[in-house]
Amino acid sequence: MRQKGRPILAAFQFLSRFPVRAELDFTPELLKRSAKYYPLVGAAIGIVIWIIAVVASLGLPVLPVSVILLIAWVWLTGGLHLDGWMDSADAFLSYRPREKMLEIMKDSRVGAMGVLACVLLLLFKMSLLATLLSRGLYVSGAAMMTAPVWSRWFMSLAMRHWPTARGGEGLAGRFRGQSGKDTLLATLLALVLSAGLLLLAAVPEWGDMNIIIPMVYYVLAPLLAWGVGSWMASRMNARLGGLTGDTYGAINEGLEAVLLLLACLLFQ
Template structure:
């Protein structure tokens, strides 16, 4: 199998719950090379959400369509990023020190802060999606996961691992400038074709700023990043990108 096909399928298998019943090479180098395809994985996930949205919009209301679009994204990704957001909030707001924070983040049980974060995440996404698609293009549904997946690559590049082991280390500290550049080019090309230059620039500026802030905050809490932080950043970037997109059409 071509190494790039292998690495794309590896990313698709790792980040979604859509079956890929093929034996794939999954060394650290495969994850590094495969990271360039994360925006394409986001494009597929967003495409599924867009199809679900359009289907329900034709037979129900805009609000219900937005709910099912957000729900489909969670189901397709196996709630991977939402779980990361919840675990991060449980750990970060326990105020117990680095080791205890990481221990709490690894706990499969859900705490108060995780519950609040997940509810707010879903509410903000549903309302932002319903509003933005009403007043502009529903293609924002596809663009959002494209830019958020790029932010995972960028965060992995600028950050450092908080632990010596963990699934997050397949990405964190394993990226190169070339990988980030190619990933950025793919994401920018997709968003530009769908929504134009102004939206593309606004999304990238927002994603980069939020990602740098998340990285800085993570360093202050646990001296680095974990896989949960990658998922949390994905969710936070998606929310802020949609809010900025709405602001562009309100100004």
């Protein structure tokens, strides 16, 4: 296997259930190098979700389709980020001291706050997906394919700009040392992918759409991901003294929902 391709394969193996057949040693160096390709994994997830949406919409109403999409979305990610969302909810909503919150995050069990946060998030996402599906293939495709790109882009950004709560220990500690070049490459990749996916989503309605709103969405999506993601990361950092692997996942889940909401507000 070529060394240049290993970080891409590592990103897909770590963040998704895509059948990547490769024996990889997830060393800190490989994990750091793979983070800049997270937007690519998000794009792949978004494309699969949209294909499922197109096929399922041929015979089902929007509400069952949105539930199917949620199931597929969670399966494709292995529930990795959702687990982080639940663990973070258990920790932050416990209103305990820092050390106790970190201990709660390490516990494999899910508490009441985590379950409630998961249910409410999935209900919110389902309502957003149903709304987008009701507004057409372009609207739903534009949102479903780009939201995972920008949410995962911000995870790579957070790894560079905020410290880790446990120092060199834990999963987050293995990603320490992201360079400015890595962040720039992740940003350029996300911009290119986002533009391509917006064009791909437009294929079913080519020649019969307003190009202004997609352009506005293309500009606002990364700005919103950066703004909301920075706010979330800063609040978590203030409480924990840094970020953890769970908080990266929680931020990803929150940003996906926010970006879907942006599409609902823009594409009327």
